[in-house]
Amino acid sequence: MIKIGRKYLQLGPVLFAMFFLLVQVVADLSLPTLTAKIINEGIAKENLPYIWQMGGIMLAIAITGWLGAILNVYFASSQSQRLGMRLRQALFNKVSYMDTDNVAKFGNATLITRTTNDVTQLQNVFQTALRMMMMSPLLFIGAFIMAWRLDGRLTLVFAIALPILAVVTLINMRISIPRFKVMQEKVDRINLLFQQGLTGVRVIRAFNRDDYEITKFDDANRDLTHNAQVVFTTVAMLLPIMTVILSFTNIGIVWFGAKLIGAQMMPVGNLVAFLTYATQILMSFMQLSMVMVMIPRAQASAGRVSEILNTTDQITDPAVAEELTTAEVxxxxxxxxxxxxxxxxxxxxxxxxxxxxxxxxxxxxxxxxxxxxxxxxxxxxxxxxxxxxxxxxxxxxxxxxxxxxxxxxxxxxxxxxxxxxxxxxxxxxxxxxxxxxxxxxxxxxxxxxxxxxxxxxxxxxxxxxxxxxxxxxxxxxxxxxxxxxxxxxxxxxxxxxxxxxxxxxxxxxxxxxxxxxxxxxxxxxxxxxxxxxxxxxxxxxxxxxxxxxSHRELMKDNQAYRTIMQSQLSEADLEEVGLNA
Ligand SMILES: Nc1ncnc2c1ncn2[C@@H]1O[C@H](COP(=O)(O)OP(=O)(O)OP(=O)(O)O)[C@@H](O)[C@H]1O
The missing domain is CATH 3.40.50.300 (P-loop containing nucleotide triphosphate hydrolases)
Structure with a gap:
């Protein structure tokens, strides 16, 4: 997958995407701390000019972050779309010149799935890579540092929340990743049966095998659907579990935070900011795990696409081609x-x-x-x-x-x-x-x-x-x-x-x-x-x-030819060519 990325992505726009992502992350990370400041210094002390000044800064940072997000999405999308376009073209070019033997070995159905479905998988994963995959670890680490700076004691709550989340995510990945990997093969099978059903429709009808073919397609279709249902339900279950963990984490933070505030060991604003960082930490962790689930599937797609692109043909042009020296045929x-x-x-x-x-x-x-x-x-x-x-x-x-x-x-x-x-x-x-x-x-x-x-x-x-x-x-x-x-x-x-x-x-x-x-x-x-x-x-x-x-020569002394003649020509014709029936 990395090889495909290196070959089909452009360094400049990728660096731009990374830069604007960084802008967005820095903005996202600084806002909760500024919120804490506005509460602690402005609201608590009724300092209106400070509230206005901080509010203005926060607005400017929010707009910068928003612009960063838009520009990151723009570069990430255009690069991934471009990668898809170039990859499809490369596959089409390769197949156009491929040995007929190799084409037959792959088969039409898988060649089509690989050029369409697998390329789309890769396109999606690169789009995600240029956004989520980079954003989640940055946000996770950044939010953790910011939370630590606000109050190191409260971060102990994560010592309970994160291991639980990690175990849940690992179980989830173990169920979904193998099924994600075989998804493309199941799509291949659907394409193969559909193509066969379409091209052979008359034969199928003539032999009254419609029911048989329909059942075969139905089985393959159910198999794909069942697989997809298990995968997507497993992945979707992460969200409610995550919400429960997040809620309990927040309860823990508020519980301990309230005690610290009561003991005058922490200002109120810090608790509000800490809650936001906690959400960022857990959300980015979950996003990262979802992305991790995508990678093996995309890796499988990359393998399937590369298999075509790396096929070596037996029939190739000579290193130094000869020129025809004669027009004589x-x-x-x-x-x-x-x-x-x-x-x-x-x-x-x-x-x-x-x-x-x-x-x-x-x-x-x-x-x-x-x-x-x-x-x-x-x-x-x-x-x-x-x-x-x-x-x-x-x-x-x-x-x-x-x-x-x-x-x-x-x-x-x-x-x-x-x-x-x-x-x-x-x-x-x-x-x-x-x-x-x-x-x-x-x-x-x-x-x-x-x-x-x-x-x-x-x-x-x-x-x-x-x-x-x-x-x-x-x-x-x-x-x-x-x-x-x-x-x-x-x-x-x-x-x-x-x-x-x-x-x-x-x-x-x-x-x-x-x-x-x-x-x-x-x-x-x-x-x-x-x-x-x-x-x-x-x-x-x-x-x-x-x-x-020639006909004349073969007629004279070739038994095989005479036999073919006898089997195909009428008596009159045989008389005409000098052969008796
Ligand atoms: N891709 C293939 N792999 C293995 N064997 C093959 C393949 N294609 C053809 N054959 C075999 O090679 C032999 C010659 O096949 P070919 O297609 O040249 O016959 P043909 O004389 O053109 O027949 P027809 O008149 O039926 O078209 C056959 O025995 C066939 O089974």
Whole structure:
């Protein structure tokens, strides 16, 4: 937590906050003594000029203290808000560049809780630190010294009151601190269930699991509520206990004070001032204990936030990046093997590929064969466990990630659209694109007609593109990939949501578009019809290459390819390609 404070707070404003706090504390501590003086010297001796003079001084001190308090709150609040703002930004930046593996390891729910809830905890504790945490010890010690100066004998009352208060506070902290610490994890769980419930709402409904999900959420919600109730009730109980202790302390002070006054050993004003100091001592002690309860929770939040900020990514820019020396487009896989961290066997095993400018590489294979893993290696979303991926003659590991991302355009398996308009989604692919360029890309992707019909480029796109059909979403996502000026265009099973005719038209348009002529196209597909006219067809099975060649070559001597053909094409189609059913 201290590290976070040192990194995100500004020294100047923090010193100002401390200074103004000191002004307030000095004012608060001097007023009771002046009250004693006014009573002892002014009221008791009926010295009106003295009362006026002292009254004026007290008013000036009160106003100074009040200004000190306002300015302290101003600096404390602006610093803690600034810390929150910068911390949220740092987290967002970190997550934006984080390895996809790390993002998956944390999970969306906790990343959101940590960026919102945990940062708010830290913001609150720093706000409190710059005020209460500094004020309470100063006030406690200061009031004790002032009370001692007024009458050392009366301070013996605290020898009874403070130990009782300390024991009560310790018990309170022992109950509340562990529960405060786990609070964030319980909020995580709520977020996770809520997110899952929202994204999976259709599946849940289709399987009639609404009650099950609702019960699960209810359990988590009750758990959080119960925990919070215990914590806050325990902390709240401090106040009435404190009031009782304070009342008994005051009774003790008045009792002994009256005796001292009766014996003419203490003036009346001192007793009045002493009572005020007693309140300040006990109140600041209680405030301090409440702050102490906040610290472990904030410490837990600081740990959770730092865990994200300190995550080391496996995929980083090289210390000295290489420059691409050629504009010649090519893609090579040299003996590439990839194994997921916890997996028993590689998802890809010894893959060798050589694709040249203008070629289309199609990748076909069953579910889990390793198709997505293979294409994720191209834009360096993951790095090979063994071997290398060479783009335009250079190992992608030697290039800056931004350069690799510039060279590769990709449409993921599930089309992701952002809330905004069709235009804003398209500009995501190419910020400087004109309307004409956008329409051209939409036309190639067979999306122009329905976009025109449904409202044009300014048509609203809702979050996740829910106001489009699956096929329409897919086509806009493809258009967004096509508008980019890239060396390699990748379509990860992106044509699966399209009907046969649109699929064929789209591939035809991509082939004819002169801008895309020299680029490499990588098409992952399940349908043979989609891959048949590719220059190279790669057949993957359990991460291994079981066939690589053109349709004609594979038809001749590749049993795996022939089997896929037989399983997918009609008898008439098989006759046409020379295969009997
Ligand atoms: N994050 C992961 N951790 C561990 N194993 C994984 C992970 N992602 C994928 N795998 C495994 O790696 C293998 C290849 O997965 P991949 O997603 O590349 O298959 P795919 O051919 O694209 O499948 P599909 O056609 O179903 O999308 C599978 O056996 C899968 O279970």
């Amino acid at each position: 090519s893609l090579d896989f040299n003996n590439v093997t990839y194994q997921f961290a916890e997996a028993k066997r590689p998802a890809l095993d010894s893959i060798n590929l050589h694709v040249t400018s203008g070629q289309t590489l199609a990748i076909i294979g069953g579910t889990g064969a390793g198709k997505s893993t293979l294409i994720n290696l191209i834009p360096r979303l993951i790095d090979p466990t063994i071997g290398s991926v060479i783009l335009n003659g250079t190992n992608v590991k030697q290039l800056r990630q931004a350069e690799v991302h510039d060279l590769v355009a990709i449409t993921q398996q599930s089309a992701v659209l952002f809330s905004g308009t069709v235009r804003s989604n398209m500009l995501f692919g190419r910020p400087e694109a004109t309307d004409q360029m956008i329409w051209d890309a939409l036309t190639i992707a067979q999306a122009a007609d329905f976009v025109r019909e449904q409202g044009g480029l300014d048509m609203n796109v809702e979050q996740d593109g829910v106001n489009f059909s699956g096929g329409q979403r897919q086509r806009i996502a493809i258009a967004r990939t096509l508008i980019k000026d890239a060396a390699v265009y990748i379509f990860d099973d992106s044509f699966s949501a399209l009907d046969f005719k649109t699929d064929a038209l789209l591939r035809q348009s991509i082939k004819q578009e002169s801008r895309l002529k020299s680029a490499i196209k990588v098409i992952v597909a399940q349908r043979v019809a989609t891959v048949m006219d590719a220059d190279q067809i790669l057949i993957l099975e359990h991460g291994m290459v079981v066939g690589l060649g």
